[in-house]
Amino acid sequence: MTETPISSRDNPIVKRLKKLAESARARRAAHMTLLDGEHLLAAYLDAGGRPHTLVRAASFDAGRLAPFAARCPQTKAIVLPDALFAELVPVATPTGVLAEAAWLAPPAPAAIQLVVVLEDIQDPGNLGAMLRTAAAAGATMAVLSKGCHDPWSPKALRGGQGAQFVLPMQQGADLVTWLNGFTGRSVALALAEDSDFYALDLNGPLALIAGNEGAGLSAAVCGAATRCAHIPMAGWIESLNASAALAVAVFEAVRQRRR
CATH class of the missing domain: 3.30.1330.30 (Ribosomal protein L30/S12)
Known part of the structure; x- marks a missing residue:
């Protein structure tokens, strides 16, 4: 050399x-x-x-x-x-x-089975970890809103540990437009909803939507989802970190699909 x-x-x-x-x-x-x-x-x-x-x-x-x-x-x-x-x-x-x-641009597969949709994720470490979780779970695509942190920033890359190289990504998306065009079901992870996430059937083409670390999901994105649901929690903790919530949701979908 x-x-x-x-x-x-x-x-x-x-x-x-x-x-x-x-x-x-x-x-x-x-x-x-x-x-x-x-x-x-x-x-x-x-x-x-x-x-x-x-x-x-x-x-x-x-x-x-x-x-x-x-x-x-x-x-x-x-x-x-x-x-x-x-x-x-x-x-x-x-x-x-x-x-x-x-930048690498892995091609999206013809059949979109499991998508993670991210709205305005601001922390680069969180964003990288969420992409890493999606790739580890076998997600077929990640869709990022215009307000998300740059997934190719060095800190997001460190959090992703290579996920950006293998996971097809659509950046700068209008999430309402994307969700309206998605032919599968979409589930928004929202705290104030009565629907129990674990009670849902998560088989088939599915988009899981997670929102900003502080503000959560916008009303417009929740309205464009097929349904909204919350992850049940015991104790006095009000909510999960956005990255942790997505990990729980994605791997619940993986668990159901392995049955």
Whole structure:
């Protein structure tokens, strides 16, 4: 592996990487992002992606990066002083490895069986975890509203742990329009509803809808759903975290489909 050392903040590659780390607009314009760490890089390669640039902090062992570089021999590799590398890292605990990578767009299957629909999820960790849950459950698509956090942000990618590479996503969707066009059943997870989620038949084409961490689902999206239901809870806790609620709902659907 041949690496190019770079030490200047004014280097065009460094400037480009910094924009990807900090700006959702830059990521959207380029359809590129930054992957932080060996795990995400391995998942990206396994999904068929080939990074544009590999970036190593000087203190990170080059030998650990060599197997990844061997899988993408055409990829440019650079090494940065630790201080400069730290300026690019978009997460609190950097691993020492970054990859500049194009968004992947896995094709949606012809038969949509299980969809997660997310309205205005703001926390990148929550969004990544929800996409990870959907992928783990075998969901066939995720539909994200215009108000959702950028699923390709470095923090959302860390939360997703590779889910974005394998789960078909529709971003910036008008959820009411999408739900009105969906031919299966849709269930909105809403606290104030009397319908018990566990009593529902969740077989067949299904969309599960989860809302914003604080405000929940909008009235318009609830109205467009086939029905609204709540997850029964014992004790004094009023609600589940949005990510936890989706996980409960998705895997209840999985449980019913295994019978």
